[in-house]
Amino acid sequence: MVRLEIKNLKFSYNSKPVLKNINIKVSPGKITAVIGPNAAGKSTLLKCIAGIIRPEGNILIEGKEINTIKKDNITKLVSYLTQESSARAVLSVFEVVLLGRLHSLSWKVDDDDLEVVWGILKELGIHKLASRHFNELSGGQRQMVSIAQALVREPKILLLDEPTNNLDLQHQLEIFDLIRELSVERNITTIITLHQLNMAARCADELVILNNGEVYAAGKPESVLTSEMVRSVYGVNARVNIGEDDGIPQIIPINSVRSKRLA
Numbered sequence: 435m436v437r438l439e440i441k442n443l444k445f446s447y448n449s450k451p452v453l454k455n456i457n458i459k460v461s462p463g464k465i466t467a468v469i470g471p472n473a474a475g476k477s478t479l480l481k482c483i484a485g486i487i488r489p490e491g492n493i494l495i496e497g498k499e500i501n502t503i504k505k506d507n508i509t510k511l512v513s514y515l516t517q518e519s520s521a522r523a524v525l526s527v528f529e530v531v532l533l534g535r536l537h538s539l540s541w542k543v544d545d546d547d548l549e550v551v552w553g554i555l556k557e558l559g560i561h562k563l564a565s566r567h568f569n570e571l572s573g574g575q576r577q578m579v580s581i582a583q584a585l586v587r588e589p590k591i592l593l594l595d596e597p598t599n600n601l602d603l604q605h606q607l608e609i610f611d612l613i614r615e616l617s618v619e620r621n622i623t624t625i626i627t628l629h630q631l632n633m634a635a636r637c638a639d640e641l642v643i644l645n646n647g648e649v650y651a652a653g654k655p656e657s658v659l660t661s662e663m664v665r666s667v668y669g670v671n672a673r674v675n676i677g678e679d680d681g682i683p684q685i686i687p688i689n690s691v692r693s694k695r696l697a
């Protein structure tokens with residue numbers, strides 16, 4: 435079954451093409467990591483899927499064209515964590531996460547909402563922060579709260595733009611493990627963008643390598659994470675080791691290749 439299908443998607447900012455003919459299919463319960471250099475178009479792609487910007491081509495959610503789905507219903511289906519976290523000065527952590535349950539203006543809080551919020555805070559290990567003001571938190575703590583806000587919606591499609599920004603190594607691993615667990619358990623289609631290639635290989639079922647607004651390669655980590663790809667997309671010479679136990683590829687950068695792109 436395909437939960438999300440992107441067909442011939444194109445998008446331009448002020449007539450400058452940023453996404454060119456993107457085709458992607460994603461199943462429920464699977465994690466896809468979109469990786470690629472800065473300005474490749476990763477965040478723009480997530481904004482298209484979240485219904486924030488309108489591209490050419492088709493985005494189908496469970497076979498239904500996104501343009502025909504009401505905005506309220508898109509926010510019920512799709513949860514989107516932006517790359518830029520905005521400070522919500524006067525709210526407590528609990529309130530910020532509770533806002534994630536807001537699907538429409540005719541919204542009332544019931545015990546169910548409170549329970550789900552509390553459950554997610556506990557699962558992420560940030561329940562002790564519940565009454566703290568959001569603007570008093572460290573960058574990493576804010577990031578954890580923003581992730582909780584995305585998860586608390588219980589979406590069918592979860593879009594996370596660089597979810598582990600500001601997180602230390604332990605929290606990065608914990609978040610990726612949790613995202614894996616939740617995606618499988620709750621049958622969520624998850625798309626994340628991130629820059630750490632080795633982390634992407636570890637946590638994603640499929641990788642989509644975006645370069646200059648085009649899909650350079652897509653598939654299982656072991657088939658797309660090659661030294662040719664790293665050289666041609668990132669301008670970096672690298673070795674790729676395949677883990678003996680788990681078969682997961684690991685990129686070991688050697689040096690940067692001077693190229694026109696970097697000059």
Ligand SMILES: Nc1ncnc2c1ncn2[C@@H]1O[C@H](COP(=O)(O)OP(=O)(O)OP(=O)(O)O)[C@@H](O)[C@H]1O
Binds near residue numbers: 447448470476
């Ligand atoms: N609101 C905007 N108006 C005009 N151009 C934009 C806008 N947002 C992004 N762009 C341009 O679109 C291109 C793709 O940007 P995007 O944010 O999708 O890249 P990205 O792959 O997410 O990069 P990063 O890894 O740095 O987050 C860039 O050239 C960027 O300058």
Ligand SMILES: [Mg+2]
Binds near residue numbers: 476477478517595
């Ligand atoms: Mg981005």
